[in-house]
Amino acid sequence: AQKITQTQPGMFVQEKEAVTLDCTYDTSDPSYGLFWYKQPSSGEMIFLIYQGSYDQQNATEGRYSLNFQKARKSANLVISASQLGDSAMYFCAMREEDPSYKLIFGSGTRLLVRP
């Protein structure tokens, strides 16, 4: 069964430094999508970045990049130059390529950026 694992319940990072949030996944499907969402204290889910299983290059979106290591089944999120507004819960998710195309979420990592 498909599964997403986020092993870091909470992390601290100093403002302006880079931080890596870990995500490993398990699937037997050759085609899948990997997503990262940010959930600030206000509660909404904000899409950050997407990586397809067939993409040759790591995805980047501004200060966010996804370190995709297919053989290791990992999809770590790297946030460069952390800002106070980056303090939030971060969820890794995988999309099944089945009739529902639902997202399977990990349990999340709470990031706190220190000034």
Place this chain on the structure above:
Amino acid sequence: NAGVTQTPKFRILKIGQSMTLQCTQDMNHNYMYWYRQDPGMGLKLIYYSVGAGITDKGEVPNGYNVSRSTTEDFPLRLELAAPSQTSVYFCASSRLAGGPTDTQYFGPGTRLTVL
């Protein structure tokens, strides 16, 4: 565009009461989803729809019902509220399902407490 809107934002129910959580999207998306997020956890799929008139169960459908009479609306019905349904409910939509641009966009959520 408003994106995905949900009403109400907050609700307290007594055990056994019923209610409908409303979800509307104005992006002409085909796929719509209902997820629930329990405290400290990731999201789990309740029901989904691939178009008007077509719905199917997700991972945790018990105690809920849905309908989709229009492309825009996807209401979630709780018939006999139970304390186990205390959660935050998110509605999401996507244009199609399987491509890199077919990200799921989430509404702001409804925080439901059943006492």
